[in-house]
Amino acid sequence: MRRRVVITGMGVITPLGHSVGELFASQIEGRTAVGPISRFDASTLATTFASEVKHFDLAKYLKDATRFAHSGLNTRFALGAAQQAIADAELLDESHGDRGRIGVYLGVGEGQENFAGLINSTAAAVTSGSDRADPVRFITALRPVLDARNESEVETHTTIGHLANLFALDGPTVSCLTACAAGSQAIGEAAELIRTGDADAMVAGGSQSMLHPLGVAGFTRLSALSQRNDSPQTASRPFDLTRDGFVIGEGAGVVVLEELEHAKARGATIYAELTGYGSTADAYRMTDPHPAGKGAIRCIANALTDAGLRPIDIGYINAHGTSTAANDAMETVAIKSVFGDYAHKIPVSSSKSMLGHLIAAAGAVELVISVMAIRSGVLPPTTNYETKDPACDLDYIPNAAREVRVDHVLSNSFGFGGQNVALVMSRYRA
Structure with missing residues (x-):
C-alpha cells in the first residue's frame, strides 16, 4: 500500500507578502505587486517594471542572518520561507523526528552565491553617477567575464546545502532546475521519496530571483515580457486577448511534506494531502x-x-x-x-x-x-x-x-x- 503524503508546514517570501496569511489575503483582495523596477536602471530596456520582493530582512527569520549577507537572493528567500514552513510544522527542534529521515528537495535557478557575486561586482563596475547599473553596459561587460570563468563555479546546489545545514536535515538532499516547473517538480519528486519509504518528511519548494540586468534583459530579448510600461499594474493579464507577455517576479515557496502516520504520531497539523x-x-x-x-x-x-x-x-x-x-x-x-x-x-x-x-x-x-x-x-x-x-x-x-x-x-x-x-x-x- 502506497504511503500517503500530507502537507504539515508552509512558508513563503513573495512580492505580495512574507507570510502565507499575507500572501493569500492579498490574492483574495486582488492586489498587485507589479511596479517600476527599483533595483537597477531599466530605462534602456523595452520592459521597465517587475514584481519585486521589498522590505525583506532575513534577520526576522534567522538569528545568525549575517552569515548569509553575501549570499544570493535565491538563498536568502529560500531560507526565510523554509524557516516559516519548518516552524509551522513544529520541526525546528532537532529532537522532533529522525533527522536522517528528513530531507530537502528544492527547485532553484541560476544566480546563486558565486553567480550573484559576479553579477553584483560587474554591475558595480559599470555604475555611473548613481547606484544603478545600465543594462546595456552591464551585459557588454559581463560577457567576457562569464566566458573566462569556470562553469562549475556557477553552482545551483548551495542553497539546499545551507538549508540542510542550518536546520539539521540529514535525509536526501536534492536540487532540480526545470525552469518555471522547478518548484512544483521538487515538491512532486519529494513526495515520491516519501511514498517509496526513502524519507519520512521532506522540506520542498522553489526559490529564484532574476531581477538583475542580465535576467530582465535576457527575457526582454526573447520578447517574453510584457511591455505595458505605461500601466505596469495591469500588465499581467492571463487569458485576456490583449496580453503581451509575462511580468518577471521573484521569491520563494517552501512546504513540509510528511508521511501521514509520521505526522499523526507527532500530532502535526495537516493542511491538505498531496494526492497526485x-x-x-x-x-x-x-x-x-x-x-x-x-x-x-x-x-x-x-x-x-x-x-x-x-x-x-x-x-x-x-x-x-x-x-x-x-x-x-x-x-x-x-x-x-x-x-x-x-x-x-x-x-x-x-x-x-x-x-x-x-x-x-x-x-x-x-x-x-x-x-x-x-x-x-x-x-x-x-x-x-x-x-x-x-x-x-x-x-x-x-x-x-x-x-x-x-x-x-x-x-x-x-x-x-x-x-x-x-x-x-x-x-x-x-
Whole structure:
C-alpha cells in the first residue's frame, strides 16, 4: 500500500507578502505587486517594471542572518520561507523526528552565491553617477567575464546545502532546475521519496530571483515580457486577448511534506494531502510549449490518475497562466482536452495576474495558494481580465474572488524546454 503524503508546514517570501496569511489575503483582495523596477536602471530596456520582493530582512527569520549577507537572493528567500514552513510544522527542534529521515528537495535557478557575486561586482563596475547599473553596459561587460570563468563555479546546489545545514536535515538532499516547473517538480519528486519509504518528511519548494540586468534583459530579448510600461499594474493579464507577455517576479515557496502516520504520531497539523503528481516533457522547442498541449495533456492526465480521481472531481485549477499568447492558449487547449465538456464548469485562475511570474518559485507558491483555497473555501481571481480571447474560453474567475468549497485542486506548472508538472492537492480525510 502506497504511503500517503500530507502537507504539515508552509512558508513563503513573495512580492505580495512574507507570510502565507499575507500572501493569500492579498490574492483574495486582488492586489498587485507589479511596479517600476527599483533595483537597477531599466530605462534602456523595452520592459521597465517587475514584481519585486521589498522590505525583506532575513534577520526576522534567522538569528545568525549575517552569515548569509553575501549570499544570493535565491538563498536568502529560500531560507526565510523554509524557516516559516519548518516552524509551522513544529520541526525546528532537532529532537522532533529522525533527522536522517528528513530531507530537502528544492527547485532553484541560476544566480546563486558565486553567480550573484559576479553579477553584483560587474554591475558595480559599470555604475555611473548613481547606484544603478545600465543594462546595456552591464551585459557588454559581463560577457567576457562569464566566458573566462569556470562553469562549475556557477553552482545551483548551495542553497539546499545551507538549508540542510542550518536546520539539521540529514535525509536526501536534492536540487532540480526545470525552469518555471522547478518548484512544483521538487515538491512532486519529494513526495515520491516519501511514498517509496526513502524519507519520512521532506522540506520542498522553489526559490529564484532574476531581477538583475542580465535576467530582465535576457527575457526582454526573447520578447517574453510584457511591455505595458505605461500601466505596469495591469500588465499581467492571463487569458485576456490583449496580453503581451509575462511580468518577471521573484521569491520563494517552501512546504513540509510528511508521511501521514509520521505526522499523526507527532500530532502535526495537516493542511491538505498531496494526492497526485504528473511530469512530462514536450520535446518540442526550448522557448515555446507544444501548441496542441501534447506534454501538458499527458501531465495533467497522469496527475489525475496518480491521485485516483476523475476529471469531475477537480473543483478548481490554479493555472500556470503566464499572460503570454502561447502559454495561455495552450493551457486552455490542454484543460479542455483532459476535462472535456466539464472544463467549462471548472473555476480556473492565475495567481500570476497579481504576483507576476516567480520562475522556479512559481509552482511552490501557487501550491500554497491552492492549499489555502481548499482550507478557506475562497478561490482567488484572475485580475486584469477585460477582453475575452476566443482561444481562451474557460471560467477564469475574472477580477473578483469567489466563495466555493472544493475538495480537490489541480495546480499546473509549465517551463521553458517543455517541462511540465501537475500537482493535485486534496482535502485531508482520515
